Amino acid sequence: MMGWYDAGWGWMGMVLMVLFWAVLIGVILWGVMRLTQRPREGTAPAPVESPRQILDRRFASGEIDEEQYAAARRALEGRSVDHTPHE
Structure with missing residues (x-):
C-alpha cells in the first residue's frame, strides 16, 4: 500500500508530511508547557x-x-x- 504522498506528490509530499507533524507536535508541547508552567517569582509587583x-x-x-x-x-x-x- 502506498501513502498519499505517492499519489503524484513525490518527495514534496514527504516533506510536507514531516513538516505538518513537526508543527503539530511543537504546538502541543508549547500548549502543555504553557498550561503547566508556574509563574516566575518576581513577576508580580510586590505590595507596598x-x-x-x-x-x-x-x-x-x-x-x-x-x-x-x-x-x-x-x-x-x-x-x-x-x-x-x-x-
Missing part, C-alpha cells in the same frame, strides 16, 4: 507596605518592644514623643 504596617510587622515579629512601638506610633501619627523616663 505603609509605615504603619511596617511598624506593626516589626512589633509582631519581636524586633521592637512595646515602648519602642508606642513611641514610633506616636511619631508616625504626628504627636510628640514623650521623653520622660518610665518607671
